[in-house]
Amino acid sequence: MNGLFFNNAMMNKKSVVTVLASLTIGTILIAPLSAQQTPSQTPEAKAEQQRKMLALFEHPKNLKVLPKKISPEDLQNTMRTYSKSLGVRCGFCHVENETPAGQKPDLDFVSDSKDEKRNARKMILMTKDINAKYLQKIERGFEEITCVSCHQGHKKPMVNVDSLPQQPKK
Ligand code: HEC
Numbered sequence: 001m002n003g004l005f006f007n008n009a010m011m012n013k014k015s016v017v018t019v020l021a022s023l024t025i026g027t028i029l030i031a032p033l034s035a036q037q038t039p040s041q042t043p044e045a046k047a048e049q050q051r052k053m054l055a056l057f058e059h060p061k062n063l064k065v066l067p068k069k070i071s072p073e074d075l076q077n078t079m080r081t082y083s084k085s086l087g088v089r090c091g092f093c094h095v096e097n098e099t100p101a102g103q104k105p106d107l108d109f110v111s112d113s114k115d116e117k118r119n120a121r122k123m124i125l126m127t128k129d130i131n132a133k134y135l136q137k138i139e140r141g142f143e144e145i146t147c148v149s150c151h152q153g154h155k156k157p158m159v160n161v162d163s164l165p166q167q168p169k170k
Pocket residue numbers: 029030056057059060061062063064065066067079080082083086088089090091092093094109110116117118120121
């Protein structure tokens with residue numbers, strides 16, 4: 001049942017190459033965290049930064065809806081997928097502590113103080129329910145929905161038909 005809401009992440013698990021590739025992509029997508037790095041960074045510094053990045057996902061302390069035993073790679077992929085699906089950076093859901101101008105953002109991933117994070121939990125459960133209660137029961141083999149099915153790269157999905165682009169004239 002875990003696969004219901006982070007199936008993208010699970011599919012990658014099989015191959016080391018894919019995992020390595022996704023780590024690299026992950027690092028790019030988490031650029032906001034490391035955006036201020038200097039262009040002249042040494043390979044050692046880079047490796048250290050990547051190690052730190054994955055360590056972030058190693059011992060989650062406050063998972064209430066995702067499986068507590070989720071692997072660091074899967075958790076990273078899940079977060080990357082949420083960000084992409086909504087077209088946001090990590091700080092949309094996670095609290096950002098103040099840092100002096102020009103310094104790296106300091107995100108508190110454990111904290112639940114942002115509405116967006118708490119609401120995202122409801123969204124995770126909602127998505128899981130829609131799949132389990134309805135879509136999986138359709139015999140024709142419907143695909144499961146994920147965050148992107150509704151969000152399509154936006155924080156707020158279109159909720160009004162009037163916001164659709166002009167219909168073609170017959
Ligand atoms: C759409 C909202 C959303 C976005 C965007 C998002 N997260 Fe999360 N994140 C969550 C939620 C919700 C949880 C808690 C899940 C749970 O309770 O099982 C979480 C948990 C985490 C945790 C585990 C914290 C702990 O110790 O419990 C880490 C680390 C994390 N996110 C990192 C990131 C990173 C890095 C990014 C950007 C690539 C990101 N998140 C983007 C919603 C989001």
